[in-house]
Amino acid sequence: MNQPTNKNYQLLCSHFQSISHFEHLSALGDWDQAAMMPIGGGEARGAAMAELAKHIHSLKTAPMLEQTIAAAELEALTAQQQANLREIRYQYQQANIVPGSLVEAKTKAAYKCEQAWREQRSQNDWQGFRPNLENVLALAKEEAQIRAEALNISPYDALLDKFEPGMTSTRLEHIFGGLKSWLPGLIEQIQEKQRHQDRFQIPHASSDAQALLSRDVMTLLQFDFNHGRLDTSSHPFCGGVASDVRLTTRYDEADFTSGLMGVVHETGHAKYEQGLPLKWRGQPAGVARSMAIHESQSLFCEMQLGRGSAFLKQLQPMLQQRLDCNLSHEQLLNIYSRVTPGHIRVDADEVTYPCHILLRFEAEKALVGNQLAVADLPDFWSAQMQSLLGINTDGDYKNGCMQDIHWAVGEMGYFPSYTLGAMYAAQFRVAMEQQLGSMESLVASGHLSSVTGWLEHNIWSKGSLLTTDELVQQATGETLNPEYFKKHLLQRYGA
C-alpha cells in the first residue's frame, strides 16, 4: 500500500497548521494593538480581529472534523501523535460548544472595552468604563451558560475550564480556603518583623536607561532576541508566537524596581514559549500546556529565581552600569523581600499577591453567578480589600477594580491561574533541587543554564504532549501540592 496508514491524522495536522497561521496573525494584531496602534485605528482593527476570530472559529468547527477525528483515532499513531490528536479533539470540542456569532460579538465588545479602558483607567473614569464592562460580562455569561450546559458543570466552572482544563471552583475553594487559614497571620507577622527595617532612596532612572537594563536582564536569562523583542505597553504582557515572542513592559522613572521584576516575570513566560518543542510548532501538541503552567514559569523566574540572593548579586553590576544605581546587595535583597499590602496586583509581593487573587476569584464567581452586579463591583472591591489587606479603595477605581485588563477583554476565570502558577513554581523548585542541588548555589557558581535546562527538559519541551497532571507528576513525582508554596513563603519570610 502506498497510501499513508494515518491519512486522516495527516489531514488534521495540515488543517490545524492552517489554523495556527491565522492564530499567528491574531497574536500579532493583539500585540500591535497594545504596543503600537494609535487609538483612532481601533475601530477598524476591532472589526478585522472579529472577522479573524470568526474565521478561526469556523476552521475549528469545520464539518469534516467530527468524522476525520473519529477515523484518525482508529489509525496507528505514535504516542506523541496520539497526544496531538487528543489536543486536536479538545480544541474542536471547545470551539464547537460556542456559536461563531457569539465569538464575534465577544471579540468586538472586548476590543471596544479594552481600547476605551486604556484612556478611562488613567482618568479614573468608572462611569465611562461600566457600560462597556457590562456588555463584556453579559457576553461572557452567555458563553458560560452555553459551556455549562454542554459540559454539565456550573457556569463559572465552565469559564475556569477554558484556562485550566478540569479545574473547579470547589477545588479552588479548598486550595484558597487553605491559604486563607494561614496567610493573613503570616502577613501580619512579616509586617511586624519588617516594621523597623531601613527604607532606601530609589534613584531616578530614565525610561531609556531602564530599557537598556531590561535587555541586559533578558540576555542574562538567555532570551533569544532573534526570536522576539521588547516594547512598552500600558499593561505588560508576553504575546506573539513561539518563533517571535513579543514582550512588553512599562517604566516608572521614579521607581525602577517593580518594572525590573516585571521584565523578569515576562521573560519567564517568553522562555517557555521559545522553548516549546520545535518539532510540534503549529500543532495543538506544540503549544503551552495551560495558563497556570505558563504563570508557573514566569513566577519561577520572578519569585523563585529572581528574588533569590544569587540572582540579585548578578543584577547589581548591571544596575550600576545602566542606572548609576549604588544600592548594595543587602539593600536589593531587602527591597525585593519587602511585604507591603498595596492596591495593585501586578506590583504586589508574592506574600500579599494571593489576597488579590482571592478577591478576584470571589468577584468573578459572584459576577458570573448573578450574585453581584457590575454597578456594585467598586463597593465589593473596597470591602474585600479592607478585609484582606486593610486597604480602602473607595472612589479609587483606577487602582481598584479598573486596574486589570482581564475583565475588560472578557477573560473571566483566568485570575486563579496566577496563584496556581505560584504553587506549581514552588513545587518545581523543590523537585529541581532534589535532582540538581541548591538553585542558589547553581546560580552563584554561574550555572544558571542548569536551572533553565531543567525547566526546558521538564516543562518547555513538553508543550501540550502531556496533560497538566501528567506533566507535573513526571516533573515532580506528584500532582499539585500547595504545601510547597506554603513552605517556600515560611522559609523566605517566616520568623
Add this chain to the structure above:
Amino acid sequence: MNQPTNKNYQLLCSHFQSISHFEHLSALGDWDQAAMMPIGGGEARGAAMAELAKHIHSLKTAPMLEQTIAAAELEALTAQQQANLREIRYQYQQANIVPGSLVEAKTKAAYKCEQAWREQRSQNDWQGFRPNLENVLALAKEEAQIRAEALNISPYDALLDKFEPGMTSTRLEHIFGGLKSWLPGLIEQIQEKQRHQDRFQIPHASSDAQALLSRDVMTLLQFDFNHGRLDTSSHPFCGGVASDVRLTTRYDEADFTSGLMGVVHETGHAKYEQGLPLKWRGQPAGVARSMAIHESQSLFCEMQLGRGSAFLKQLQPMLQQRLDCNLSHEQLLNIYSRVTPGHIRVDADEVTYPCHILLRFEAEKALVGNQLAVADLPDFWSAQMQSLLGINTDGDYKNGCMQDIHWAVGEMGYFPSYTLGAMYAAQFRVAMEQQLGSMESLVASGHLSSVTGWLEHNIWSKGSLLTTDELVQQATGETLNPEYFKKHLLQRYGA
C-alpha cells in the same frame, strides 16, 4: 415588497467588507515585518502571510461571485454604487486570472527573498541574493504569462496592468521616449550651471532629533497621529490601512536632508490614505485609485510643495530647534534644488530620477521578456547607468541592482508608476493654480490647507469612484499630459 431592490449588490458589499478585514491584517503583517519583526520570526511569518494571501484569494474568487455580480449589474444602483460594482468586478476578474496555488507560492518566495535581502544588501552579497531573485522572477513570469493569455496582451503589459490599469509598454515607450529626447541635455545643462555653486557642511543630526523633526514636519502637513504612526525601516514606505497609516523612514546621521524629504514624500502617500472617503471604507471604491496616482500625491508633497521656497522657509525654524542647524533659506533652497547624478533612486533629485526609472523599465521588460537573465542583470545595470547618468556600478550591487525592495518582493511592473506620478503631480499643480492662484503664495501666507483642501476634494475623497482618466480629466480638464512635467523642470532648473 420588503426585500431590498439591490440585495445582490448588498451581498457583494458585505463580502468585500470581509475581504478588507483580512487585507487589514495583511497590511499589518507587512508593516511589522519591515519595521518590527526580528529576523528569526521570518519563517513562521512567511507561512502565515502565504496562508492569508491564499485565503484572500479564495474569497475574491468565491464561486458565487460570478452570478451575484451579474445579477447586481441588473439592479437599480446609484452612480457611486455602480462605480463600486465596477471595482468589485475588476477585483474579481484580476483574482480569477491567477490560481491560488501560484499566489501562495509567490508570497512565500517573496518573503524568503525579502527577508534575506535585508541582510544581503548590507553585505553586497549578490551571489546570495541571485537565486532568491531568480525564484521570484520565475513566479512573476508565470503570473505574467497567465495574465497575458487571459487579457490577450504581452506578459510585461499584463504586469503593468496590475498597478496601472490600461497602461501599456507601447504608451510608456512613447512617454519615456519623449523624456529621453530632452532630459539628458537638461541634466548636462543644469550640472554646468550648478558646477560653481557653493557646497555647505550639513550638520550631524542624531536619529532621535531627526525623529522629532519628522513629527514636526508631519504635523505641519496635517498628518493625523490619531490614525497613524512613524517608525523606521531599511526601506521607507507608507503602509497600514486608511484608519491607521504606518509610515517608515530611515535616518542618516551624517546627512539629514534626504531623510527629511523622504518623510515629506511618505506623508504625501499617507495624506492620500487618510483622506480616502470615509463612506466607502472597506469597499473597493474606497481605496486609492492607482499606484501612479498614489505616487503623484507623494511627489506633489515632496517635489512640487516640499522643495518650493515657501515650504522650505517654514522648515527652517524647525531645523534650528530640533537639529541646531543654522542653514540659511538660500542654502536650503540650494541643497534641495541640486541636481546630481547618483547611484540611489530614492535619493535622486527629481531631474535625474526618471533616468533610474528608464533603466528599471528597460530591465523589467527584458527580464520578463526573456531577453535578459538575472545573472546578467549587474552588467546590464552598470551599462545603463553609464549611458544614462555616467555612473559605473561594477561590483557595487548594494548601490546597484540590489538597492530596491520591489523586485525582491516580486513587484515587477511597478517602477513606471513613479515617473507617471511625477507627471501627474505637475499637471495637478497647474490645474490647482488655475483655480487658487500661486501655490507658493498660498503657502507663504499660511494657507497650506487650501493646497491640501484642493487635493482632498479633487483626488483623495474620490477614492476609486472614478477611473484614472476620469479622475484626472475632472481635476485638470484633460488626461495625462507629460508636457506639464517638462515645463516644471524647465521652470525650476532651466537656464
